[in-house]
Amino acid sequence: MIDNILYGMVVILAIFSLISIIRAYYGPTVLDRVVAINIITTNVVIIILLFAYIDRSFYYIDVAFVFVLGAFIGTLCILKLLREGHII
Amino acid sequence: MLLEYIAIFFLMGGLFFLVVGVVGLIRLPDVYNRMHAMGKCDTLGAGLVLIGLMLLIMDITNITKLILIGIMIATINPIVTHLIAKTAYNRGTPMVEGSFLINDYVASQRRRRRQRVEEIKKGDGNS
Numbered sequence: 220m221i222d223n224i225l226y227g228m229v230v231i232l233a234i235f236s237l238i239s240i241i242r243a244y245y246g247p248t249v250l251d252r253v254v255a256i257n258i259i260t261t262n263v264v265i266i267i268l269l270f271a272y273i274d275r276s277f278y279y280i281d282v283a284f285v286f287v288l289g290a291f292i293g294t295l296c297i298l299k300l301l302r303e304g305h306i307i
Numbered sequence: 308m309l310l311e312y313i314a315i316f317f318l319m320g321g322l323f324f325l326v327v328g329v330v331g332l333i334r335l336p337d338v339y340n341r342m343h344a345m346g347k348c349d350t351l352g353a354g355l356v357l358i359g360l361m362l363l364i365m366d367i368t369n370i371t372k373l374i375l376i377g378i379m380i381a382t383i384n385p386i387v388t389h390l391i392a393k394t395a396y397n398r399g400t401p402m403v404e405g406s407f408l409i410n411d412y413v414a415s416q417r418r419r420r421r422q423r424v425e426e427i428k429k430g431d432g433n434s
Contacts, residue, residue, distance in 0.1 A: 221311055221363070228322055235329040242332050242341075250338050250395050254345050257387060258332055261349050261380075262325060265356050268373075272363055280372045287376060291383045298390045302397065 225269050232269075236262040253297055260290040314362040321355030324348060337403040338395050342388055349384040353377070 236259050243255035264283050271279035300306050328348020335341050357377045361370050402408070 221315065224315060224318070228318060231322065232325060235326055239329045239332050248338060248395075248400055250391055250398075250400060251341060253391060254338070254341050255332060257384075258328055258345055258348055261353055261384075262329075264376075264380075265321075265325065265353060268356070268360055268376075272360060277364070277366070277369045277372075280369060280376070284372065284376055284379070287379050287383065291387070294387050295390070298387075298394050302394050 222273055225273050229266055229269050229273070232262050232266050236266075249297075249301060253294060257290070257294060260286070310362055314359045317355050317359035317362065321352045321357075321359060324352035324355065328352060337406075338400050339392065339402065342391055342395075346384065346388050350381060353380050 239255050239258050239262075243252045243259070246252045246255060264286055267279055267283040267286065271277055271283070296306055325348055328344050331344025331347070332341050335344055354377060357373050357380075361373050364370060364373070
């Protein structure tokens with residue numbers, strides 16, 4: 220029973236991640252796109268964690284951890300480029 | 308069996324907040340309002356789903372990893388939200404029509420400067 224519920228949650232989260240790509244495409248400013256990419260990142264992390272429980276292979280939790288850190292560094296680089304004009 | 312039902316409750320709550328975050332991202336009219344939706348989606352949605360998965364997994368190693376991911380998300384997302392707000396305000400991103408802004412920092416600076424000027428004048432009069 221619980222596996223079917225988790226499969227449904229994964230499908231719903233994937234569909235809503237695809238919907239939020241619309242905002243990343245039509246966003247009027249750059250910061251709208253940053254916000255949309257941030258929400259997509261959170262959804263993908265949750266999808267990876269749910270899939271780790273569905274497949275009973277818990278090493279995917281480390282993948283989610285690395286994904287969170289990589290997304291944080293990417294967002295910081297984009298914001299620093301927007302504020303100061305250079306990254307390094 | 309009871310634990311599974313509690314876990315399903317938490318997972319459904321988290322799914323509701325994630326979906327609400329995406330709906331707010333699509334429908335709200337402004338960068339700042341969309342940022343508000345993003346914060347709710349990140350903190351509440353991810354936190355509730357992580358609690359539900361902790362109740363399902365029941366293994367001390369993986370629960371520690373999940374707690375670590377929760378701490379990382381709860382630390383990173385306020386930082387990113389503050390930085391996006393600061394960048395949008397410095398770049399002069401237009402707000403939605405009908406919103407207003409109270410700049411309290413400039414007012415407090417003016418008040419402090421006026422107080423200092425009055426103190427200096429009072430000191431001169433006494434001496």
